[in-house]
Amino acid sequence: MHFDFSSAEPIYQQVADQIEEAIFAGAFVEGTQIPSTTEISREFKINPATVLKGMNILVEQQLIEKRRGLGMFVMSGAQNKIIAKRKASFYEDYVKSLIIESKKLGLSRSDLQGLIEKGYRHE
Template sequence: MIDDGRALFLQIAESVEDQIVDGSLPEESRAPSTNELAAFHRINPATAAKGISMLVDKGVLYKQRGIGMFVAPGARAQLLGERRTAFADRFVDPLLAEARTLGLGADDLTDLIRERAAIGSAAGLTEGTLR
């Protein structure tokens, strides 16, 4: 989990986001405390707190005084939306630009994606995950 190239607090925030997105940390459930995160990852509690604070600022987590942090209603949908946008920015936009350069239309791209998905099914991708 810990990657030397990126700030630890960002990695902590992304780890909690991943748990929300994959459903292992459902909405309205108690999120790990900064002390729990610090102990688990063997980092300073202030670093963990910075990551958690970032999620509070985004509206993904909220604090219940004296009880702890909880996953906000709508947090999963919010994070999925952010990730879809980032995915489109990082992968789809360049794909479309290259397709235009090659003279490929939407149907050509769809056929190419379906063809590659069939090949990639052995790697865990299925056509159903692309719909």
């Protein structure tokens, strides 16, 4: 986990993103406990209210749940939910920006298609 304090993204959103990424990557396994607000707050010197705000985003998305007196746990099905969410926003997050940037560079549609083909060949 690492926070970029100069990023345009607010810290609470980064907290949510980092935990989501860890669940996606399988570092935080479904059904297991994630680090507590206190642990994250102490380790990165972030106000606990900020950390909690980030965690609440994931609670609302039903990726993690609070178990009274124990802490926050990864909900079952969380990883698939994240994959589905990312697939749904793939066009917005990646394809649109790719086209915008390629236009700025003066690359044509077929140039871009050629580059994607090249990317697959070198994989």
